[in-house]
Amino acid sequence: MDFLPLAEELLAIRSTADRPQDLHRALDFVVDVVGPGFEVERFESRGKPSALVHAGGRRPFRVILNGHLDVVPGTADQFVPRREGDRLIGRGTQDMKLSALVQAQVFREVAETLPIALQLVTDEEVGGRDGTRHQLEQGVTADFVVIGEHSGLRVVTESKGIANARLCATGQAGHGAYQWLGDNALVKVTRAVDAVLAAYPVATEEVWRTTVNVARIATDNQALNQIPADATAWLDIRFPAEDRDFTGRSADEVAAHLTALCPPGVTAVVDSTEPPHRAEPDNPDVVALQAAARAQGYSGDLLRKHGAADSRFYFQRGVDAVIFGVGGNGQHGPDEYADLTTVEPYRQALRAFLGTIA
Structure with a gap:
């Protein structure tokens, strides 16, 4: 054949x-x-x-x-x-x-x-x-x-192992012109992403370490003049066996580690982790x-x-x-x-x- x-x-x-x-x-x-x-x-x-x-x-x-x-x-x-x-x-x-x-x-x-x-x-x-x-x-x-x-x-x-995680932020809706009356969840989650990427910088060359890919950031807010009350960032994390913050850890333990990197008001949820x-x-x-x-x-x-x-x-x-x-x-x-x-x-x-x- x-x-x-x-x-x-x-x-x-x-x-x-x-x-x-x-x-x-x-x-x-x-x-x-x-x-x-x-x-x-x-x-x-x-x-x-x-x-x-x-x-x-x-x-x-x-x-x-x-x-x-x-x-x-x-x-x-x-x-x-x-x-x-x-x-x-x-x-x-x-x-x-x-x-x-x-x-x-x-x-x-x-x-x-x-x-x-x-x-x-x-x-x-x-x-x-x-x-x-x-x-x-x-x-x-x-x-x-x-x-x-x-x-x-x-x-x-x-x-490498793989973990799929979400950074979830909650805030308070309000009129976009009166920011002090609301609490912008989208700002919170972008700051959380910055904090995670500070710990795990985007790789610009091949390197054997933990990497985090920010796959998506979204909010339910649809109005330009409204303060978002919710926001979520989806993360694709790849980690080598040497990284003990991920290897051998349960999903809840990895979530606690990521949450500790984030500012107040943002909680990490780990949907899956595999060694x-x-x-x-x-x-x-x-x-x-x-x-x-x-x-x-x-x-x-x-x-x-x-x-x-x-x-x-x-x-x-x-x-x-x-x-x-x-x-x-x-x-x-x-x-x-x-x-x-x-x-x-x-x-x-x-x-x-x-x-x-x-």
Whole structure:
């Protein structure tokens, strides 16, 4: 089966969170690529389908290959993939449909004789709780997991934790011309944002520390001449394991920490917090995967990623999981692309690595 036509057909499926039929189409497409002769366990949680493909036998699986088939939204033209030299451009090329397709093809070639599984999910871009985490809650697990997020054939053994928080301010409405008779909640919340960013400055270069992204600030006030009585700021927080203000803390404890940074009248609420991910660098499977990458002419270096991935769900259950995928750039951007020169080396590295567990 020629790879590029399959890749282009998969990339053309607009498998975003708001299009459940296309999530099913993308999942069925890759299951069909694997072909007959394997058991296909189907899962669904809150409308998000996923599948586990395997040849039966040993549980837990020795290795799980994990790939997500959902993508972030994009314009119509981004779902018409195009080539420019060695670049395949389009939504999902780098993140991560090409890696998932290679995983499916390699699985098809070797899985009949190996205790491995292919885990296909469709909700990673919206948190992964209804795909990978849901399957884990149903008892699916493995000794080692390879997640096909892009890495340029390097091995990601560490990634940051994530906390979603809101800064909530209350005030008193009044006429905008008579400020002393009201209490502006929007001013309070912007000062709170300034205080949080003073503690966690906006990064202007790559740095391994806690970062805070201010995603949105809103108020229910609609009148230009009215003092806002409420305001909320939404924060996306990413933190490394070394930051003990977040790592190992409950949502209430993180909320108390953020509230302490804010001026009076502003309270932090943490909607969710999930720990950083880490795999042991000296795990024999990590070492074998590095060796397989090096045999293809790549460094196989260990990496740390700032973004969270489904690897965190395995880490929470004591399972080493790494990210290992094709190369490319521009994820979630208008010119996202995969580096086609990395596809075949990635395929060969996966084969070689899986050969070590035979």
